[in-house]
Amino acid sequence: MDRTDLNVIPNTPSITPELVAEHGLKPDEYQRFVELIGREPTITELGIVSAMWNEHCSYKSSKVWLRTLPTKGERVIQGPGENAGVVDIGDGQAVVFKMESHNHPSFIEPYQGAGTGVGGILRDVFTMGARPVAALNALRFGDPHHPRTRRLLAGVVAGIGGYGNSFGVPTVGGSVGFHERYNGNILVNAMAVGLAKTDEIFYAAAAGVGRSIVYLGSKTGRDGIHGATMASAEFGADAEEKRPTVQVGDPFAEKLLLEACLEIMQAGCVVAIQDMGAAGLTCSAVEMGAKGDLGVELDLNAVPCRETGMSAYEMMLSESQERMLMVIADGKEEQAEAIFRKWGLDFAVIGKTTDTLRFVVKHNGEVMADLPIKELGDEAPEYYRPFTETAPRPVLGPSDVTHAVSVADALEQLIASPDLCSKRWVWEQYDHLILGNTVQRPGGDAAVVRVGEGPKALAMTSDVTPRYCEADPFEGGKQAVAEAWRNLTAVGATPIAVTDNLNFGNPEKPEIMGQVVGCVKGIGAACEALDFPVVSGNVSLYNETNGQGILPTPTIGGVGLIDDLEQSMSLAFKAAGEAIFVVGK
Amino acid sequence: MKARVIVTLKSAVLDPQGKAIEGALRSLGVAGVQSVRQGKVFDVELAGNDKAAAEGALKEACDKLLANTVIETYRVEFAE
Amino acid sequence: MKARVIVTLKSAVLDPQGKAIEGALRSLGVAGVQSVRQGKVFDVELAGNDKAAAEGALKEACDKLLANTVIETYRVEFAE
Amino acid sequence: MKAAVLLFPGSNREGDVARALRLVSGQEPKVVWHADTELPQGTDLVVLPGGFSYGDYLRCGAIAARANIMDAVRAHAARGGMVLGICNGFQILCEAGLLPGVLVRNAKLRFVCREVFLRVERADTAFTKSYRKGDLLRIPVAHGEGNYTADPATIQVLEGEGRVAFRYARADGHIDETDGPNGAINGIAGIYSEKLNVLGMMPHPENHVDPVVGTVDGRGLFESIVGALKAA
Ligand SMILES: Nc1ncnc2c1ncn2[C@@H]1O[C@H](COP(=O)(O)OP(=O)(O)O)[C@@H](O)[C@H]1O
Numbered sequence: 001m002d003r004t005d006l007n008v009i010p011n012t013p014s015i016t017p018e019l020v021a022e023h024g025l026k027p028d029e030y031q032r033f034v035e036l037i038g039r040e041p042t043i044t045e046l047g048i049v050s051a052m053w054n055e056h057c058s059y060k061s062s063k064v065w066l067r068t069l070p071t072k073g074e075r076v077i078q079g080p081g082e083n084a085g086v087v088d089i090g091d092g093q094a095v096v097f098k099m100e101s102h103n104h105p106s107f108i109e110p111y112q113g114a115g116t117g118v119g120g121i122l123r124d125v126f127t128m129g130a131r132p133v134a135a136l137n138a139l140r141f142g143d144p145h146h147p148r149t150r151r152l153l154a155g156v157v158a159g160i161g162g163y164g165n166s167f168g169v170p171t172v173g174g175s176v177g178f179h180e181r182y183n184g185n186i187l188v189n190a191m192a193v194g195l196a197k198t199d200e201i202f203y204a205a206a207a208g209v210g211r212s213i214v215y216l217g218s219k220t221g222r223d224g225i226h227g228a229t230m231a232s233a234e235f236g237a238d239a240e241e242k243r244p245t246v247q248v249g250d251p252f253a254e255k256l257l258l259e260a261c262l263e264i265m266q267a268g269c270v271v272a273i274q275d276m277g278a279a280g281l282t283c284s285a286v287e288m289g290a291k292g293d294l295g296v297e298l299d300l301n302a303v304p305c306r307e308t309g310m311s312a313y314e315m316m317l318s319e320s321q322e323r324m325l326m327v328i329a330d331g332k333e334e335q336a337e338a339i340f341r342k343w344g345l346d347f348a349v350i351g352k353t354t355d356t357l358r359f360v361v362k363h364n365g366e367v368m369a370d371l372p373i374k375e376l377g378d379e380a381p382e383y384y385r386p387f388t389e390t391a392p393r394p395v396l397g398p399s400d401v402t403h404a405v406s407v408a409d410a411l412e413q414l415i416a417s418p419d420l421c422s423k424r425w426v427w428e429q430y431d432h433l434i435l436g437n438t439v440q441r442p443g444g445d446a447a448v449v450r451v452g453e454g455p456k457a458l459a460m461t462s463d464v465t466p467r468y469c470e471a472d473p474f475e476g477g478k479q480a481v482a483e484a485w486r487n488l489t490a491v492g493a494t495p496i497a498v499t500d501n502l503n504f505g506n507p508e509k510p511e512i513m514g515q516v517v518g519c520v521k522g523i524g525a526a527c528e529a530l531d532f533p534v535v536s537g538n539v540s541l542y543n544e545t546n547g548q549g550i551l552p553t554p555t556i557g558g559v560g561l562i563d564d565l566e567q568s569m570s571l572a573f574k575a576a577g578e579a580i581f582v583v584g585k
Numbered sequence: 586m587k588a589r590v591i592v593t594l595k596s597a598v599l600d601p602q603g604k605a606i607e608g609a610l611r612s613l614g615v616a617g618v619q620s621v622r623q624g625k626v627f628d629v630e631l632a633g634n635d636k637a638a639a640e641g642a643l644k645e646a647c648d649k650l651l652a653n654t655v656i657e658t659y660r661v662e663f664a665e
Numbered sequence: 666m667k668a669r670v671i672v673t674l675k676s677a678v679l680d681p682q683g684k685a686i687e688g689a690l691r692s693l694g695v696a697g698v699q700s701v702r703q704g705k706v707f708d709v710e711l712a713g714n715d716k717a718a719a720e721g722a723l724k725e726a727c728d729k730l731l732a733n734t735v736i737e738t739y740r741v742e743f744a745e
Numbered sequence: 746m747k748a749a750v751l752l753f754p755g756s757n758r759e760g761d762v763a764r765a766l767r768l769v770s771g772q773e774p775k776v777v778w779h780a781d782t783e784l785p786q787g788t789d790l791v792v793l794p795g796g797f798s799y800g801d802y803l804r805c806g807a808i809a810a811r812a813n814i815m816d817a818v819r820a821h822a823a824r825g826g827m828v829l830g831i832c833n834g835f836q837i838l839c840e841a842g843l844l845p846g847v848l849v850r851n852a853k854l855r856f857v858c859r860e861v862f863l864r865v866e867r868a869d870t871a872f873t874k875s876y877r878k879g880d881l882l883r884i885p886v887a888h889g890e891g892n893y894t895a896d897p898a899t900i901q902v903l904e905g906e907g908r909v910a911f912r913y914a915r916a917d918g919h920i921d922e923t924d925g926p927n928g929a930i931n932g933i934a935g936i937y938s939e940k941l942n943v944l945g946m947m948p949h950p951e952n953h954v955d956p957v958v959g960t961v962d963g964r965g966l967f968e969s970i971v972g973a974l975k976a977a
């Protein structure tokens with residue numbers, strides 16, 4: 001047998017407990033799946049369910065808590081559950097935004113990992129029909145003196161700049177912090193903000209039976225296919241060479257994808273659209289069908305591939321970047337294709353919608369998977385994981401503080417601390433001016449970006465103080481929201497909505513789960529009190545090294561609206577001799 | 586002693602640069618180009634004459650800095 | 666047919682990337698590094714088996730696109 | 746004024762420059778696709794905007810410089826027509842041989858986005874009539890490869906013929922190339938062609954034309970162009 005020909009892998013090996021474990025499924029989860037489909041799955045089906053039911057896609061550990069967040073408001077057009085949140089800002093315009101993490105890939109390959117993180121979140125925003133107008137990020141690194149920190153920091157910052165600058169979106173804000181608990185697990189959270197017309201928002205739900213499902217963008221390779229050491233054994237010693245664990249980003253392709261997508265949306269070609277993120281083809285196709293109460297049938301022979309001999313399993317789980325899936329309006333295929341060809345991108349009809357509510361995947365004329373589409377999403381396991389509340393820390397009095405330094409020394413130490421020092425070195429590597437609307441640049445409380453020709457503008461910020469969350473998750477969660485709120489109001493904006501990125505350790509540990517629960521409750525309480533709904537977000541769990549979790553880091557991305565730039569404020573003193581006030585408690 | 590280190594992307598890793606160059610060569614009408622992959626080359630001048638030591642040092646340089654072995658492979662060559 | 670094109674900076678042209686790498690290797694303690702210059706390599710797959718034709722095509726590719734002869738020189742190599 | 750803004754795959758500041766042209770001239774520029782072979786009838790200004798044409802892959806501007814439309818741009822320039830290349834546009838003009846020299850990686854090897862001071866080296870060209878010689882402009886740069894270099898003979902010619910348009914300067918107007926954002930030789934931020942009708946520059950005057958967003962120091966460049974074309 002020619003071991004390099006991956007097509008020869010049989011679709012029906014016997015599914016051993018090891019194989020199941022390698023796919024990250026617990027025995028009871030696998031049992032649930034077998035009962036659901038009433039037979040033993042094929043290997044492709046096992047891959048599909050492992051992608052759909054993993055923590056990343058299914059939010060199985062956090063869902064019960066995310067549901068407690070306030071997500072509605074007068075302005076909210078679309079809350080959590082789509083590619084990004086959508087909020088009305090008047091005059092028929094909407095702001096579309098979301099935040100997402102790319103922690104692990106950035107630790108392995110900082111430049112590409114951070115870059116593809118930015119690419120992913122930009123796609124989430126323009127998938128909704130919005131043109132990205134700003135990007136932000138929140139970064140956490142290990143001890144500044146740790147040998148890896150310097151290269152990780154340099155690589156991540158260059159990667160964020162490398163992608164965003166080339167794509168052509170101004171990166172206007174963010175935060176950078178250091179702590180030894182991130183030594184083995186850095187955080188890279190990227191946020192994107194876009195503008196759309198309220199009556200031209202695009203959603204993932206497919207509609208209409210028998211419509212073409214179209215694949216767009218870059219070709220599919222064997223990028224980031226998880227799981228299977230089974231597969232490596234099968235593929236021989238060069239498996240690592242064949243299956244890159246880190247994707248290389250192509251911001252150039254993404255820029256073309258943006259222009260092409262917005263152009264075919266304008267041309268009325270699009271019924272539904274979904275970007276291919278994690279477990280690309282699987283998640284996007286299942287979501288489009290499930291949300292639209294339709295079945296989906298794919299023919300993988302039509303999928304544009306970068307490599308020869310890719311198996312169904314690989315195509316379904318590939319995480320190649322800069323790809324989209326769409327349902328095209330009847331009779332619009334040719335027009336859509338012409339637009340994509342003009343931009344030099346791949347375009348292929350790879351399937352159709354059906355009325356069977358089944359997810360059917362064919363390859364070389366053979367059915368590789370045939371699964372109930374709704375259940376794949378809806379019946380994912382959901383856990384109410386046991387948790388222990390974080391014990392409150394004793395309140396310190398002035399006499400408990402022994403480390404006495406002079407005020408001057410203390411000030412010097414504060415200014416010199418990497419957490420507080422100027423981050424100019426970072427944001428000068430981001431093009432924060434492109435598009436010509438950046439009214440307040442990085443370095444202030446919140447960035448301000450003009451909407452069109454003004455006078456309206458958006459304010460945006462990302463905030464969290466992990467050591468507060470560690471000391472008291474509930475108060476820390478509240479504080480992060482409050483800080484975002486204050487940063488927005490400080491530039492004269494009315495805070496309108498929030499996105500979040502919940503970064504924690506292993507939720508199977510009760511004390512970590514206690515942090516998750518505490519922080520979410522705190523965020524919820526603050527958002528409720530401030531009428532500051534959560535419209536999108538992302539959860540990143542299992543951020544641990546050698547058994548120790550990161551500091552609990554629920555990043556809050558806040559967006560505010562300025563009706564008239566004339567009323568906006570910046571932090572610089574404007575003239576000598578003016579009175580200075582302190583406001584608040 | 587002169588050495589050359591060649592760092593290339595692993596074969597299954599996407600090479601956006603190579604892809605763009607491939608397209609450009611085609612549209613310039615250069616005949617017969619089927620695929621292009623781009624890599625880096627480092628021409629290194631080393632002290633001494635101990636080839637084995639130099640090779641060791643360069644491998645170390647590659648692992649530590651010149652290549653990210655998650656996505657790249659490298660090769661060390663010596664000028665004859 | 667496989668060919669390799671190596672594009673390097675002319676020796677009179679400053680190479681800040683090479684310099685930076687040189688410094689980094691020294692501070693990593695890699696022994697004996699005296700100088701580093703960085704260049705590019707293109708691995709090209711060509712149709713057919715005519716080496717002379719391929720060489721011609723690749724020279725054309727270099728002159729037209731792959732090298733900027735204001736600052737760079739190139740060399741074409743064939744795999745044995 | 747009839748302006749044409751070229752659009753290459755990966756260009757991304759075409760909207761910024763179109764907006765500046767509109768603001769100053771009151772007229773909408775035409776956007777011209779790279780694959781076209783002709784400029785719109787009566788074009789009197791061609792603009793190559795900033796961005797990352799073809800991802801900046803291979804070398805900045807290298808692939809775009811070989812696009813179809815560039816022959817038409819060459820012909821336009823040969824007729825004495827005005828051509829302005831900003832940032833990636835400057836890189837493309839150099840790669841296309843419309844301007845001498847080349848832009849290489851910034852000396853510090855990092856992308857840099859910040860405001861710089863530009864000293865206007867001469868105020869008697871179609872691009873700078875609205876300024877005075879020696880004016881200091883606060884204008885942003887945003888590039889990773891803006892380090893202008895050429896062989897000594899070329900530099901001598903450029904300097905000797907007064908073809909340096911702008912230099913990076915300190916706030917007091919002093920030129921010191923180690924202060925610049927990218928290490929360019931003699932602090933060169935922009936240069937003219939022999940007949941002074943082609944200008945390439947790294948900084949982004951189009952991003953400083955509106956008091957709400959930065960300074961208005963970039964306006965003069967577009968006002969000069971409009972004025973020169975009216976006079977012609
Ligand atoms: N922490 C959170 N708070 C609010 N909404 C969340 C959170 N995490 C995820 N969501 C929402 O759940 C949905 C699925 O998120 P995700 O899996 O990250 O999307 P994608 O398909 O882009 O990977 C999104 O609509 C997202 O906004």
